[in-house]
Amino acid sequence: MSSASDINMNSVARTILVDVSLARSDAQSVADTLRVIDEQVAPLGLQRKFEVLQLTDSQLYIYVSKSYASGTLRIYPSKKLATLTIEESSEDQAMTNEDIESLRKQLMRELEVRVVRVPHLKRGPPVANYYTSANERLFEYDFEEILFEKKSDFQEVKILKSPTMGAVLFLDDLQNLGECDLPYTHGIMNFGDYSYTDKEILILGGGDGGLLHELLKEKPKFVTMIDIDDVVMKSCRKFLRGACGDALDSYEGDNYQVIVGDCLKYMDKYANEGRKFDAIFGDLTDVPIVTGENGNEQQHEQWQFLSKVVNDSLKLLKVGGVFQNHATGKGCGNALETYENFLKTLKDTHFTKRSRFVPSFLEDWVFYSVYLDK
Amino acid sequence: MSSASDINMNSVARTILVDVSLARSDAQSVADTLRVIDEQVAPLGLQRKFEVLQLTDSQLYIYVSKSYASGTLRIYPSKKLATLTIEESSEDQAMTNEDIESLRKQLMRELEVRVVRVPHLKRGPPVANYYTSANERLFEYDFEEILFEKKSDFQEVKILKSPTMGAVLFLDDLQNLGECDLPYTHGIMNFGDYSYTDKEILILGGGDGGLLHELLKEKPKFVTMIDIDDVVMKSCRKFLRGACGDALDSYEGDNYQVIVGDCLKYMDKYANEGRKFDAIFGDLTDVPIVTGENGNEQQHEQWQFLSKVVNDSLKLLKVGGVFQNHATGKGCGNALETYENFLKTLKDTHFTKRSRFVPSFLEDWVFYSVYLDK
Numbered sequence: 148m149s150s151a152s153d154i155n156m157n158s159v160a161r162t163i164l165v166d167v168s169l170a171r172s173d174a175q176s177v178a179d180t181l182r183v184i185d186e187q188v189a190p191l192g193l194q195r196k197f198e199v200l201q202l203t204d205s206q207l208y209i210y211v212s213k214s215y216a217s218g219t220l221r222i223y224p225s226k227k228l229a230t231l232t233i234e235e236s237s238e239d240q241a242m243t244n245e246d247i248e249s250l251r252k253q254l255m256r257e258l259e260v261r262v263v264r265v266p267h268l269k270r271g272p273p274v275a276n277y278y279t280s281a282n283e284r285l286f287e288y289d290f291e292e293i294l295f296e297k298k299s300d301f302q303e304v305k306i307l308k309s310p311t312m313g314a315v316l317f318l319d320d321l322q323n324l325g326e327c328d329l330p331y332t333h334g335i336m337n338f339g340d341y342s343y344t345d346k347e348i349l350i351l352g353g354g355d356g357g358l359l360h361e362l363l364k365e366k367p368k369f370v371t372m373i374d375i376d377d378v379v380m381k382s383c384r385k386f387l388r389g390a391c392g393d394a395l396d397s398y399e400g401d402n403y404q405v406i407v408g409d410c411l412k413y414m415d416k417y418a419n420e421g422r423k424f425d426a427i428f429g430d431l432t433d434v435p436i437v438t439g440e441n442g443n444e445q446q447h448e449q450w451q452f453l454s455k456v457v458n459d460s461l462k463l464l465k466v467g468g469v470f471q472n473h474a475t476g477k478g479c480g481n482a483l484e485t486y487e488n489f490l491k492t493l494k495d496t497h498f499t500k501r502s503r504f505v506p507s508f509l510e511d512w513v514f515y516s517v518y519l520d521k
Numbered sequence: 522m523s524s525a526s527d528i529n530m531n532s533v534a535r536t537i538l539v540d541v542s543l544a545r546s547d548a549q550s551v552a553d554t555l556r557v558i559d560e561q562v563a564p565l566g567l568q569r570k571f572e573v574l575q576l577t578d579s580q581l582y583i584y585v586s587k588s589y590a591s592g593t594l595r596i597y598p599s600k601k602l603a604t605l606t607i608e609e610s611s612e613d614q615a616m617t618n619e620d621i622e623s624l625r626k627q628l629m630r631e632l633e634v635r636v637v638r639v640p641h642l643k644r645g646p647p648v649a650n651y652y653t654s655a656n657e658r659l660f661e662y663d664f665e666e667i668l669f670e671k672k673s674d675f676q677e678v679k680i681l682k683s684p685t686m687g688a689v690l691f692l693d694d695l696q697n698l699g700e701c702d703l704p705y706t707h708g709i710m711n712f713g714d715y716s717y718t719d720k721e722i723l724i725l726g727g728g729d730g731g732l733l734h735e736l737l738k739e740k741p742k743f744v745t746m747i748d749i750d751d752v753v754m755k756s757c758r759k760f761l762r763g764a765c766g767d768a769l770d771s772y773e774g775d776n777y778q779v780i781v782g783d784c785l786k787y788m789d790k791y792a793n794e795g796r797k798f799d800a801i802f803g804d805l806t807d808v809p810i811v812t813g814e815n816g817n818e819q820q821h822e823q824w825q826f827l828s829k830v831v832n833d834s835l836k837l838l839k840v841g842g843v844f845q846n847h848a849t850g851k852g853c854g855n856a857l858e859t860y861e862n863f864l865k866t867l868k869d870t871h872f873t874k875r876s877r878f879v880p881s882f883l884e885d886w887v888f889y890s891v892y893l894d895k
Contacts, residue, residue: 159600164536166645200570203588204610214577219593221608226533228645232606234595236578244657248694263649266659268639271540271602275637276658283618284650285640286883287658289852311852311885320622478663478685509660509883511685 158269160236163247168260169227177222180229181208183257184220187250191242193218193233234270242267274307278322280510281476290315294386299378306386314387315507316355318379324355325507326389332357334503334514335430335473341516343367349417349424349463351410351456352431354379356391363394363403370403371424373410380405414459427460429472454489461493461519470517477502477511486515495521532643534610537621542634543601551596554603555582557631558594561624565616567592567607608644616641648681652696654884655850662686668760673752680760688761689881690729692753698729699881700763706731708877708888709804709847715890717741723791723798723837725784725830726805728753730765737768737777744777745798747784754779788833801834803846828863835867835893844891851876851885860889869895 167184169176185195192212200207204225210218215237222229235242244266254262269276269287276288290307294314297304305317313326324331335358336343343365350358354374362370374380384395398405406413410431460470475482490498498517505512541558543550559569566586574581578599584592589611596603609616618640628636643650643661650662664681668688671678679691687700698705709732710717717739724732728748736744748754758769772779780787784805834844849856864872872891879886 159597159602160595160604162538162604162606164642164644168645196574197571200585200591202585202591202610207585207591209583209593211574211576211581217574217576217581217593217595219583219591219606219608221534221591221610223533223610223645226645228533230534230536230608230644232536232593232608234593234604234606236576236595236597244653263651265642265651266653266657268538268642268659270538270604271542271597271600277637277639279618279640280661282663283640284661284663285642286660287654289656289658310854480684504878504880506878 157272159271160234160269161241161267162270163233163235163242163267164265165231165233165247165251165254166263167229167231167254167258168262169222169224169229170258170260172224172227174224176227177206177224180222180258181220183254184229184231187253187257188218188231188233191233191235191250192216278317278320280478280508281482282478284478286509288312288315295382297378297382299376301376302379304376304378304382306382308386312507313389316379316383316387322507324357324387324390326387327506328357328390328508329361330503331473331505331508331512332361332390334501334505334512335428335471336361337471337499337501337514337516341426341469343426346425347423349373349427349460351414351427351429351460353428355383355387356380356395357387358428358430359403359405360390360392360394363400367402371406372403373406373408373413375407375409377407380407411455411459414463418459418462422463423465423468424463425465425468427463427468427470429456429460429470431456457490457493457517461496461517464519466519466521468519470519472515472517474513474515476508477513483513490515490517493517495519531646533645534608534643535615535641536644537607537609537616537641538639539605539607539621539625539628540637541603541605541628541632542636543596543598543603544632544634546598546601548598550601551580551598554596554632555594557628558603558605561627561631562592562605562607565607565609565624566590652691652694654852654882655856656852658852660883662689664689669756671752671756673750675750676753678750678752678756680756682760686881687763690753690757690761696881698731698761698764700761701880702731702764702882703735704877705847705879705882705886706735706764708875708879708886709802709845710735711845711873711875711888711890715800715843717800720799721797723747723801723834725788725801725803725834727802729757729761730754730769731761732802732804733777733779734764734766734768737774741776745780746777747780747782747787749781749783751781754781785829785833788837792833792836796837797839797842798837799839799842801837801842801844803830803834803844805830831864831867831891835870835891838893840893840895842893844893846889846891848887848889850882851887857887864889864891867891869893 193210196211197209205221205223208220216235218233220231247264251262251264274290290309292308294308295306302318306314308314315325316323345368348367348370350372359372380395383391496517498515500515502511502513567584570585571583579595579597582594590609592607594605621638625636625638648664664683666682668682669680676692680688682688689699690697719742722741722744724746733746754769757765870891872889874889876885876887
């Protein structure tokens with residue numbers, strides 16, 4: 148049972164979306180829909196203000212109230228859909244999700260069609276809380292406090308805090324790691340199925356320090372971590388201690404070293420020196436999120452970067468060693484398939500996969516182990 | 522790495538929300554904001570169509586393109602906020618989240634203020650995918666198929682299927698139980714910490730069959746389950762087998778019975794007969810979601826119902842018996858406190874609590890065990 152005080156109405160305005168199917172695509176159905184919507188939004192104070200504005204695929208209508216509400220209605224006859232978007236800003240008379248549900252049910256009853264709604268969206272809240280899954284589904288978080296916010300030379304670094312997730316690091320508005328996210332770190336480690344005791348380990352990225360912290364508990368021989376962004380490490384050291392503990396308090400210890408730098412350059416250096424590792428982690432903050440149809444320039448760059456990281460890592464592995472990598476959300480089936488097809492082209496290797504539900508990602512995340520066989 | 526085919530653009534239109542802070546609340550700041558927004562939405566084809574419309578707390582501006590886009594801008598000078606809402610419906614030239622992110626960054630750069638965005642919302646998709654947490658945060662799911670949809674005498678019953686969650690039961694648009702939700706069932710059972718072997722058990726509600734299925738694995742003496750809605754049970758039997766298994770294939774077995782009826786009436790009957798149970802589950806579908814300020818009629822009814830269920834259950838427990846109940850999301854701190862304060866008023870009892878992350882709820886859910894001490 149939730150109460151008013153559990154529901155954050157702490158925003159300047161709320162936007163409400165209601166999608167109304169049309170019974171048919173003819174003019175009569177459009178007219179009926181318009182008439183019923185006019186009637187049903189009237190109790191909210193909304194009156195249609197302008198006559199039809201013709202767009203290529205739709206008609207646009209504007210609603211305004213005398214006080215705090217406005218709305219737009221677009222009717223797409225050929226798609227048999229009307230989209231109603233209401234904006235309201237009164238705190239005293241805020242529409243609740245129950246009010247919107249009543250509107251939805253009333254429209255369904257009057258028009259005898261399918262009506263769906265998006266619960267209210269908060270405009271101008273003090274902390275931005277809308278982020279997406281890897282496949283761009285929308286999630287609203289419950290962050291209440293901005294612990295840290297700075298544009299570094301490489302990215303926008305942000306640490307937010309919520310009562311249910313603790314502190315969570317965001318890089319360029321992508322969820323990166325939260326204090327609640329041990330499943331991520333255990334996922335990339337393949338925890339329980341691989342022993343790091345007495346191993347020589349290289350972490351590429353991992354600036355949040357969570358992986359370093361967990362690895363050091365496993366009594367490794369030596370861990371080298373290379374992350375390019377010191378702003379990330381310094382802020383996590385201060386605000387993400389639930390994940391990194393004291394691992395970043397010093398950049399050098401008995402059995403570890405943290406290097407601020409470009410991991411690709413260090414990998415070249417290590418290759419020239421003939422240095423080898425038992426385990427290498429690809430824990431780079433630059434998770435490639437690809438959205439275009441057939442690949443744009445950014446995607447090609449991301450693929451090139453990713454495949455270079457994997458290939459260079461394999462050159463630095465001892466025989467029998469492992470490259471541990473995180474990929475993307477379980478819902479990104481095509482991306483995972485593409486990545487696996489790439490892994491299959493690598494010589495003298497085999498790979499295994501697993502997934503863990505990562506709390507701050509709000510989704511199952513997929514991890515791969517690539518073993519160098521000979 | 523996700524690809525275009527992982528991202529569901531399967532909708533008639535997309536709505537995009539961008540919130541722009543104002544540097545100050547004076548007329549010059551409003552004018553600057555308006556000018557920069559005019560400039561930045563022009564490449565999207567959007568032109569301001571009308572002069573200012575004055576609402577009590579804001580000015581409203583309308584944008585339209587010659588083809589597929591429209592937009593509204595509300596500027597709230599005293600709140601130092603401008604809310605831009607863009608609707609676009611072209612499939613060929615769909616704005617991606619990257620485009621919106623570019624717009625956001627451009628606005629930040631030009632205006633030197635905080636700009637946040639809500640990633641695109643899908644209008645008119647074939648399956649409704651926007652649902653909320655217990656404290657009304659918005660989540661977008663990845664359901665692709667409607668397996669079942671029917672209005673019963675008691676509620677709207679819906680079973681949706683997704684590639685990541687399997688089939689999930691919704692009652693009146695509230696997530697109820699999914700095939701991925703063993704943590705819920707184990708949570709309410711207090712699995713591992715309480716033995717049901719040889720126990721006499723009563724389930725109030727539980728129409729999805731998940732709890733019955735898991736309890737029967739524990740070799741109880743006898744389980745009686747009473748759910749009011751046969752539409753739920755018949756649909757779960759067919760479409761939610763990953764949760765209920767074969768438990769609902771027959772309503773009578775060697776050690777269980779499923780009754781279609783009102784649990785309150787049966788509890789009165791059992792009390793009159795002097796019948797007692799070792800464990801009683803409050804697994805009622807009617808999760809009280811309360812939104813009003815100081816409690817409205819619906820909330821009072823829900824409280825009365827809930828307290829009656831608990832009190833009547835205690836009358837049917839053997840000494841040492843337990844009432845197992847689920848409450849709400851971990852984010853609803855005030856609601857949980859109110860419930861706990863109620864539990865503390867119950868004579869001769871003590872209670873314990875726990876939480877489990879329930880995948881289809883996308884949040885931690887809180888469970889209580891109330892023990893009858895004497």
